[in-house]
Amino acid sequence: MSATAEKLPLIYNEADWDFETLKRAYDAIEDIGLNDLGLDVYANQIEIISSEQMLDAYSSHGMPLMYKHWSFGKHFARDQMNYQKGYSGLAYEIVINSNPCIAYLMEENTMTMQALVMAHACFGHNHFFKNNYLFRQWTDADGILPYLDFSKKYIAKCEDEYGAEEVEAVLDAAHSLMDQGVFRYNRPPRLSDADRLARIAARIKHEETNFNDIWRTLPNSEEPEDEKEERQAEVRNIQLPEENLLYFIEKASPILRPWQREIVRIVRNIGQYFYPQKQTKVMNEGCATFVHHYIMNELYNRGQISEGAIMEFLHSHSSVVFQPEFDDPRYSGINPYALGFAMMEDIKRICEDPSGEDREWFPDIAGSNDWRNVLKDAWANYRDESFILQYLSPTVMRHFRMFAIGDDSEQSHVEIEAIHDDRGFRKVRQALSAMYDLGMHEPNIQVVGADLEGDRTLQLRHTVHNGRKLNEKTAAAVLTHIETLWGYEVTMDEEDA
Amino acid sequence: MNSFHFIDRRKNPKGKSLGNRQRFLKRAKAQIKEAVNKSLRERSMKEIDKGEKITIPSKSTAEPRFSHDRDKGAREAVHPGNKEFSAGDKIKKPPKGAGRGKGKEASDSGEGEDSFQFTLTQDEFLDIFFEDLELPNLVKRSLKEIKSYAYKRAGLTVAGSPTNMNLIRTMRNAHGRRLALKRPSTKEMNELKERLFELEKIASPSEEEIAEKKAILEKLEGMEKRRRFTPYIDPLDLRFNAYEPTPVETTAAVMFCLMDVSGSMGEREKDLAKRFYMLLYLFLKRRYERVEVVFIRHTHHAEEVDEETFFYSRQSGGTVVSTALEKMLEVQRDRFPAHEWNIYVAQASDGFTQSGDAKRCVEMLGEEVMPISQYYAYIEILDERELEVFSDADSGAELWRAYRSFAPQWPNFAQTRIARPQDIFPVFRELFARDKKEAA
Numbered sequence: 031m032s033a034t035a036e037k038l039p040l041i042y043n044e045a046d047w048d049f050e051t052l053k054r055a056y057d058a059i060e061d062i063g064l065n066d067l068g069l070d071v072y073a074n075q076i077e078i079i080s081s082e083q084m085l086d087a088y089s090s091h092g093m094p095l096m097y098k099h100w101s102f103g104k105h106f107a108r109d110q111m112n113y114q115k116g117y118s119g120l121a122y123e124i125v126i127n128s129n130p131c132i133a134y135l136m137e138e139n140t141m142t143m144q145a146l147v148m149a150h151a152c153f154g155h156n157h158f159f160k161n162n163y164l165f166r167q168w169t170d171a172d173g174i175l176p177y178l179d180f181s182k183k184y185i186a187k188c189e190d191e192y193g194a195e196e197v198e199a200v201l202d203a204a205h206s207l208m209d210q211g212v213f214r215y216n217r218p219p220r221l222s223d224a225d226r227l228a229r230i231a232a233r234i235k236h237e238e239t240n241f242n243d244i245w246r247t248l249p250n251s252e253e254p255e256d257e258k259e260e261r262q263a264e265v266r267n268i269q270l271p272e273e274n275l276l277y278f279i280e281k282a283s284p285i286l287r288p289w290q291r292e293i294v295r296i297v298r299n300i301g302q303y304f305y306p307q308k309q310t311k312v313m314n315e316g317c318a319t320f321v322h323h324y325i326m327n328e329l330y331n332r333g334q335i336s337e338g339a340i341m342e343f344l345h346s347h348s349s350v351v352f353q354p355e356f357d358d359p360r361y362s363g364i365n366p367y368a369l370g371f372a373m374m375e376d377i378k379r380i381c382e383d384p385s386g387e388d389r390e391w392f393p394d395i396a397g398s399n400d401w402r403n404v405l406k407d408a409w410a411n412y413r414d415e416s417f418i419l420q421y422l423s424p425t426v427m428r429h430f431r432m433f434a435i436g437d438d439s440e441q442s443h444v445e446i447e448a449i450h451d452d453r454g455f456r457k458v459r460q461a462l463s464a465m466y467d468l469g470m471h472e473p474n475i476q477v478v479g480a481d482l483e484g485d486r487t488l489q490l491r492h493t494v495h496n497g498r499k500l501n502e503k504t505a506a507a508v509l510t511h512i513e514t515l516w517g518y519e520v521t522m523d524e525e526d527a
Numbered sequence: 528m529n530s531f532h533f534i535d536r537r538k539n540p541k542g543k544s545l546g547n548r549q550r551f552l553k554r555a556k557a558q559i560k561e562a563v564n565k566s567l568r569e570r571s572m573k574e575i576d577k578g579e580k581i582t583i584p585s586k587s588t589a590e591p592r593f594s595h596d597r598d599k600g601a602r603e604a605v606h607p608g609n610k611e612f613s614a615g616d617k618i619k620k621p622p623k624g625a626g627r628g629k630g631k632e633a634s635d636s637g638e639g640e641d642s643f644q645f646t647l648t649q650d651e652f653l654d655i656f657f658e659d660l661e662l663p664n665l666v667k668r669s670l671k672e673i674k675s676y677a678y679k680r681a682g683l684t685v686a687g688s689p690t691n692m693n694l695i696r697t698m699r700n701a702h703g704r705r706l707a708l709k710r711p712s713t714k715e716m717n718e719l720k721e722r723l724f725e726l727e728k729i730a731s732p733s734e735e736e737i738a739e740k741k742a743i744l745e746k747l748e749g750m751e752k753r754r755r756f757t758p759y760i761d762p763l764d765l766r767f768n769a770y771e772p773t774p775v776e777t778t779a780a781v782m783f784c785l786m787d788v789s790g791s792m793g794e795r796e797k798d799l800a801k802r803f804y805m806l807l808y809l810f811l812k813r814r815y816e817r818v819e820v821v822f823i824r825h826t827h828h829a830e831e832v833d834e835e836t837f838f839y840s841r842q843s844g845g846t847v848v849s850t851a852l853e854k855m856l857e858v859q860r861d862r863f864p865a866h867e868w869n870i871y872v873a874q875a876s877d878g879f880t881q882s883g884d885a886k887r888c889v890e891m892l893g894e895e896v897m898p899i900s901q902y903y904a905y906i907e908i909l910d911e912r913e914l915e916v917f918s919d920a921d922s923g924a925e926l927w928r929a930y931r932s933f934a935p936q937w938p939n940f941a942q943t944r945i946a947r948p949q950d951i952f953p954v955f956r957e958l959f960a961r962d963k964k965e966a967a
Contacts, residue, residue: 077535198550438600441620458605
């Protein structure tokens with residue numbers, strides 16, 4: 031190698047890891063992450079777990095503290111089977127958007143993999159969680175772990191108190207509305223603060239000590255008057271149409287008892303917590319992949335990891351960013367790791383070594399050489415949809431050989447609308463960006479009316495875009511769930527936008 | 528510098544998702560049960576207590592969400608890997624139902640999956656298997672202990688039959704005695720005899736030689752005398768291996784499955800019989816180290832067959848039950864001597880046999896089968912309608928009535944009727960109750 035810098039000693043030279051080595055590797059990675067890339071991260075908490083524990087964590091949204099529900103058992107059974115049969119590998123890591131940022135490393139990983147995962151999760155994802163505007167605005171990293179802990183205990187308590195079936199019915203129904211349980215446009219209220227949680231706990235206690243079976247038959251009898259008024263005031267404040275179905279039901283359902291409202295609220299809060307992740311798959315994974323790629327290569331340049339280690343790293347890195355083509359049997363959509371990483375690498379290239387085309391497309395950043403800040407700005411202020419619309423370059427489109435197709439159910443054929451050529455770049459970019467717009471994907475369903483004084487019918491409306499109607503079967507099933515929560519008739523109509 | 532720390536969680540308790548799994552199994556109970564029942568029909572009896580891969584329809588465990596109907600409306604998509612397309616190309620859609628896209632594309636949760644596959648553990652499988660039958664801790668129930676006697680070595684004795692003589696101990700005793708009593712050895716005497724022979728060959732012996740010859744002769748005579756007193760082997764030396772009869776639990780069982788396979792036994796009847804046999808097998812397997820199963824099917828003649836043939840092939844012909852008993856006795860005499868094997872017989876039939884044959888069956892049972900069997904269970908498989916007609920235990924087809932009159936003499940004979948799968952376990956339990964009185 032060149033004589034540029036004096037080489038540092040190797041951090042490790044064997045595949046096996048121990049805590050000493052992990053620590054040294056972490057320090058070296060941190061040095062590059064903070065001082066070279068200038069990342070801004072939450073404190074890291076790294077937990078070593080076995081593959082079985084990884085499967086456990088997998089099946090409940092990757093969260094260490096999750097309440098019990100059969101659907102997690104179902105996912106676990108499926109993941110376990112796939113893993114044992116070798117159909118699918120396990121993720122090398124799980125990372126949680128919390129403060130401190132918790133990352134799980136699998137004990138089976140080699141030392142190189144542990145280093146990769148630390149760079150990926152503890153710096154890449156961590157930086158993204160801490161800085162991206164969606165996460166900053168919509169999630170509460172400080173509050174999530176205590177909140178999960180609270181919800182797990184609360185639901186267990188409810189199971190004891192009211193029976194597992196009762197609780198399951200509410201959870202099933204609420205889960206079916208998780209996608210419709212988020213605030214998309216206005217900022218959601220903070221997660222329950224400690225005061226509120228303490229108040230709820232106190233109420234359960236109170237109910238326990240003053241238990242009287244007679245009252246159980248009277249709906250809402252346990253709800254204290256002041257809370258009921260507070261809630262009804264909130265209901266009056268809701269301006270129809272309301273997009274957050276779970277919120278509306280939680281507040282306005284005529285039949286839910288306080289503990290049921292609390293469970294609906296828990297599901298809604300967890301859905302809200304995950305909402306930013308759904309909108310930033312490409313960016314989040316791209317950011318983490320870009321960071322680990324940079325850090326691992328830098329470690330190698332500094333002489334801190336061996337040639338063997340960098341080869342092992344490149345092997346797993348390239349399988350992570352592998353993008354099968356559309357006619358490949360392995361194809362299952364665009365790989366967010368591949369797209370995110372390619373775009374971010376390309377931004378770096380545009381900053382450092384732009385072509386004429388790049389100068390035309392990206393006059394602000396081309397040749398600026400300040401790729402670190404350009405990327406940090408992108409990571410902080412965009413989500414997938416806007417990031418693609420802003421930064422997807424002709425180079426990347428050509429590289430992926432992207433093409434956009436239009437599929438209208440009225441037609442007997444699909445049409446290639448644009449391909450990776452001068453005429454098509456903007457169209458392809460716009461179409462790809464739209465694919466990441468959740469608003470286009472998830473049915474737009476709103477509460478348009480609830481006759482709270484009369485027969486209490488709840489009216490929902492699906493606003494239809496481009497003739498994309500609801501799947502009738504699942505819609506009917508979900509409506510049944512909504513009726514469980516609402517207690518009275520629920521109607522749904524579809525209206526063209 | 529950010530602070531950070533490592534936590535080793537590997538020692539944390541495992542199985543955190545067990546609660547979720549139990550909830551899931553409970554949720555999908557009906558479907559799982561159905562799948563278990565289906566797999567019962569498919570798996571062989573000896574595999575019954577293994578875990579099982581189960582596929583259930585996802586209906587009851589679906590997690591519905593609002594979603595768009597993928598067959599309606601217009602949409603755009605971007606894909607990678609363009610090879611020959613250019614803008615404006617039109618591509619005919621594949622016909623409906625001809626596998627759109629690539630398999631599970633975009634089936635996040637819910638609608639895409641038609642069925643759901645996972646593996647039940649052995650315990651879960653048995654739980655579900657027995658659940659229909661309200662398992663009352665089957666395994667804890669025990670049969671009457673079955674004892675037979677085996678001769679076990681019990682040291683040495685001084686008397687016994689020559690075949691049991693312990694040669695080593697006998698010869699060792701003899702050797703010791705010969706040493707103690709200073710019995711002259713043959714070698715010693717032979718040496719003297721040789722010397723004597725040499726001396727006698729001398730034509731004109733000297734005085735000394737004559738004296739020596741005399742001394743040797745005397746010595747030899749003394750030795751002969753001594754040898755007569757102390758024989759090489761004395762009756763006192765004899766030792767025999769001693770055997771004592773000790774009661775042992777015989778740990779092998781053979782289970783004879785007899786079944787009528789004539790035309791009147793349909794799929795349903797065989798399925799019921801199979802379930803009964805499976806229960807019995809499972810039960811025996813918990814009790815015995817080794818369980819052999821013999822399948823004998825019969826029409827008007829009987830033959831031993833493998834399991835596959837037993838349950839799935841059909842034969843036409845009349846019905847002569849006694850042929851199966853004959854066959855069973857033949858196999859038993861051949862391969863399963865009664866003092867080594869616990870013999871269980873389970874007979875399934877729809878109750879019809881050639882007239883007059885029932886009498887012969889009862890005779891054979893009484894004289895030959897029952898004395899060697901631990902247990903004999905006769906299951907008559909009926910239609911549900913018939914079950915009502917025959918609600919009275921005394922009425923029934925010929926075989927039933929014949930057995931009915933025979934049963935009281937043999938406490939280890941049981942007969943019962945089954946019409947529905949859920950009857951099997953109660954009946955089984957009744958048959959195998961530890962004590963008849965307890966079950967009654």
